[in-house]
Amino acid sequence: MKALKILLITLICSSVGLTLQAQDAESLLKAVVTGMDKILRFEADALIKVDVDFIDIKDRKIKIKFESPDHFTFDAEGLALLPKQGMQMDYLKLLKAKYTAIDVGEEVIRTRKSRIIKVIPESEDSEVILAQLWIDPELNRIMRMKTFTRKSGSYLIDFEYNTNFRPLPDLLTVDFEISNMAFPAKAMNDLMSKGIQKPDSLPKKARVVVQYSNYKIVNK
Amino acid sequence: MGKLISIELFKIFSKPRTYIGFGAIIVIVLAIEFGILFEGDMMVGMIMQNIRERFIFEGNVINQYLVAYIILNTLWIHVPILVALVTGDLLAGEANSGTFRLILTRPVSRVQLVLAKFIAGWIYSVLLVVVMALLSIGLGLILFGPGDLVVITNKVNIFSSGDVLWRFAGAYAYGILSMTTVAALSFLLSALADNSIGPIIGTIALIIGITIISTIGVSLLGPVNRFLFTSYLPSWQLFFHTDDGLAKLGHAILIQGIYIIGFLGFTIWYFHKKDILS
Numbered sequence: 001m002k003a004l005k006i007l008l009i010t011l012i013c014s015s016v017g018l019t020l021q022a023q024d025a026e027s028l029l030k031a032v033v034t035g036m037d038k039i040l041r042f043e044a045d046a047l048i049k050v051d052v053d054f055i056d057i058k059d060r061k062i063k064i065k066f067e068s069p070d071h072f073t074f075d076a077e078g079l080a081l082l083p084k085q086g087m088q089m090d091y092l093k094l095l096k097a098k099y100t101a102i103d104v105g106e107e108v109i110r111t112r113k114s115r116i117i118k119v120i121p122e123s124e125d126s127e128v129i130l131a132q133l134w135i136d137p138e139l140n141r142i143m144r145m146k147t148f149t150r151k152s153g154s155y156l157i158d159f160e161y162n163t164n165f166r167p168l169p170d171l172l173t174v175d176f177e178i179s180n181m182a183f184p185a186k187a188m189n190d191l192m193s194k195g196i197q198k199p200d201s202l203p204k205k206a207r208v209v210v211q212y213s214n215y216k217i218v219n220k
Numbered sequence: 221m222g223k224l225i226s227i228e229l230f231k232i233f234s235k236p237r238t239y240i241g242f243g244a245i246i247v248i249v250l251a252i253e254f255g256i257l258f259e260g261d262m263m264v265g266m267i268m269q270n271i272r273e274r275f276i277f278e279g280n281v282i283n284q285y286l287v288a289y290i291i292l293n294t295l296w297i298h299v300p301i302l303v304a305l306v307t308g309d310l311l312a313g314e315a316n317s318g319t320f321r322l323i324l325t326r327p328v329s330r331v332q333l334v335l336a337k338f339i340a341g342w343i344y345s346v347l348l349v350v351v352m353a354l355l356s357i358g359l360g361l362i363l364f365g366p367g368d369l370v371v372i373t374n375k376v377n378i379f380s381s382g383d384v385l386w387r388f389a390g391a392y393a394y395g396i397l398s399m400t401t402v403a404a405l406s407f408l409l410s411a412l413a414d415n416s417i418g419p420i421i422g423t424i425a426l427i428i429g430i431t432i433i434s435t436i437g438v439s440l441l442g443p444v445n446r447f448l449f450t451s452y453l454p455s456w457q458l459f460f461h462t463d464d465g466l467a468k469l470g471h472a473i474l475i476q477g478i479y480i481i482g483f484l485g486f487t488i489w490y491f492h493k494k495d496i497l498s
Contacts, residue, residue, distance in 0.1 A: 054375035055271070056462045062278065078380050079279035079368035081271075152273050178274045206274065 025101035025117045029133070031140040033095050035167045041067045042168065042217040050081050051207040052178060057081060064212075068220070083174040083208045085147055085155040094131055094147075098122040104132075109143040110160065112136045127151065141167055153177055153203075166217070172210040177203040224332060228340030232306060241302035241348055248298060249355045252291050256282060257363055267372060283367030284360030285384050291356040292391060292456065299395075300402040300427050300453075302348055307341040308406040308419030311491065316415045320496045334491050338407055338484060345399045353392045371460045379460070391456040394469070398453045401476050402427065404483035405449075411487045411494070427453075446471075449479040 048060045060080040064087075065073045072088045074080070100120045107114055114134040121128055127149050134144035145157045153176060160171035179202070232238050256263070260282040265272065268281075311334075314320050323333065369379045369387075379387065402423065409419035430450045445451050455472035 055378070056375060057378040058380060074276075074278045076278040079277065079281060079370065079378055081378075082276040082278055084274055084276060176274060179270050 025103040025115070028103075028115060028135050028137055028140070029095050029101055029117065029119070032135060032142060032167075033092060035140045036089065036092055037068075038219045039066070039068060039167070040218045040220045041065070042215060044168075044212045044216070045214045047211040047213075048080055048082065049209040049211075051209070053204045053206075055081070081208070083155070083176070083210075084152050085149070085176075086145075086157040086172055086174040086208075087210060090128070090147070091131070091133070091142060091145060094119060094121060094126070094128055097126065107134060109134050109136075112138075112143060114143045139164060166215065168212070168215060168217070170212050172212070174208045174210070176206050178206045179203050221332060221336060224328065224336035225339050225343075228310075228336050229343060232310075232340055232344055235306075235309075237309070238306055238344065241305060241344075242351055244298065244302055245348060245352050246355065248294060249291055249352065249359065252294070253287055253356070253359050253363055256287055256290065268370075268376075271376065280365055280367035281370060283364045283369075283381075284357055285367065285369040285379075285381065285388070287360040287364055288353070288356040288388060289369060289371060289460070291352065292395070293454075299348060299352070299399060301424055303341075303345045303399050303402045304406040304420045304423035306344050307338075307403040308410050308423055309416035310337045310341050310407060311410040311487075312413040312416040312419050313410075315413070324496060330492050331488055334411075334488050338404070338487070341403050341407060342400055345403045346396050349392055349395050349399060353388070357388070369460075373457070373461060377460065377462050387459040390459040394456040394459065394473070397473065397476050397480075398449075398456070401449050401479045401483070402453075404480045404487070408483045408487045408490075411491050447475065449475060452476055 042065075044064045046062050046064055048062060050057050057079075061077050062080050062082075063075040065075070066089075070089070070093065074082065099122055102118045102120075104116045104118055107116055114136050117133050117135060119131040119133060121131075128147050129150055130148045132146045133142055135141070136143050141161065142159050144159065146154065147157070148154045156175040158171075158173040158175075159169040160173075162170040264281055268277075314323065324330065366381055368381050369384045371377045371379065405426065406419050406423035409422045410416065413419050413422075427450055430448055431453075434445050434448055434451060452472040452475050455469065458466065458469050458472065
């Protein structure tokens with residue numbers, strides 16, 4: 001009987017603990033959203049460096065414009081390759097929908113103590129099926145984010161800040177994997193010089209670094 | 221010599237077949253440009269599917285340079301035929317119509333005559349490439365606008381629009397060089413024949429035949445391949461490689477130069493000692 005009581009108390013305590021943990025995680029995520037929601041619009045310049053084994057592109061300068069709630073425009077000098085995740089505050093869309101959040105611990109990211117929170121979207125249509133966010137609880141900013149998507153694989157996004165007052169990053173590093181061209185590139189090329197090429201189909205590591213500057217932010 | 225060349229040019233441009241070449245270039249460029257205008261998005265989407273799954277393309281992918289690049293790829297297919305159509309007729313046409321004896325009674329040396337005919341044929345070949353260049357880039361600008369060039373080889377090279385024009389200038393200049401080799405070959409065959417059908421078909425048959433054999437039988441002709449002029453017809457693409465492309469160009473230009481001198485030298489030697497019977 002005594003053992004049963006102890007088991008019951010342990011179960012109640014752990015479930016209460018989990019609920020409190022979820023509440024903490026959710027309040028932290030809400031604080032991040034609140035910080036971002038203060039922004040009515042912003043403009044910034046960005047320098048994009050693409051580091052992919054089989055893509056040869058020089059650094060590109062682009063102008064970014066954002067209008068609340070989620071409208072982004074990019075004005076590139078020539079052709080720019082932007083990562084599908086990371087540059088369009090995708091986390092806001094994720095955090096404004098229904099989700100389940102679990103606080104799974106703490107980790108130091110670039111000298112800042114960060115809470116690790118797993119986010120599972122409840123919508124079946126969500127492109128992101130699981131996300132893990134490292135959040136600085138003091139400044140309510142995302143330090144790192146790992147997303148697992150339905151169609152475009154997983155992304156690890158690092159957010160670096162030069163100031164303590166701005167919720168927007170100064171440096172964004174997006175890491176992901178990408179396969180080489182599956183389609184024979186011969187459609188645009190010659191059959192004479194090398195015959196049919198067989199590109200390496202193994203996924204390659206890709207990195208895109210976005211360096212932001214000249215932020216002009218208008219708050220609500 | 222200038223007078224001789226202008227006379228030969230007058231003869232070339234008096235023949236309707238000369239305009240088949242320009243007509244064909246115009247039709248091909250128009251067909252490709254309008255084809256890309258209507259189906260280009262699908263084509264590019266299919267080719268770059270993997271990249272588009274991970275990246276957003278910001279900017280104009282289908283632009284005048286991409287279209288001009290695609291059209292340049294046809295350079296080794298149909299332009300040699302159009303070049304041979306005229307240069308294969310330069311000497312054989314005279315032999316066929318029996319005008320050589322009349323021409324050679326004039327105070328003109330055989331070497332001068334051969335050189336004047338070859339230079340006139342070369343000018344025609346240059347004009348074909350120039351028309352192709354101007355039409356593909358000019359019409360491309362109107363239909364698609366400017367932009368950076370995406371070239372897919374064994375990797376994806378994206379060139380800034382400011383870094384593209386010199387590459388195209390080089391590619392077209394190299395195209396002129398490789399078409400000069402084709403012109404020299406058909407000119408040589410033209411000296412050997414008494415009617416123009418043989419040299420025209422012979423030139424095309426040689427180019428296609430050698431290309432097929434050297435492509436299919438790579439292992440058989442491997443060591444010889446690097447000395448065949450047909451291996452270097454598409455070498456203009458080296459201008460759009462970022463790695464060791466330009467380093468390989470020297471060898472390609474050297475081989476083409478040797479063939480041009482060889483073909484033309486043989487033609488002059490052969491025509492100089494040839495019995496003119498017609």
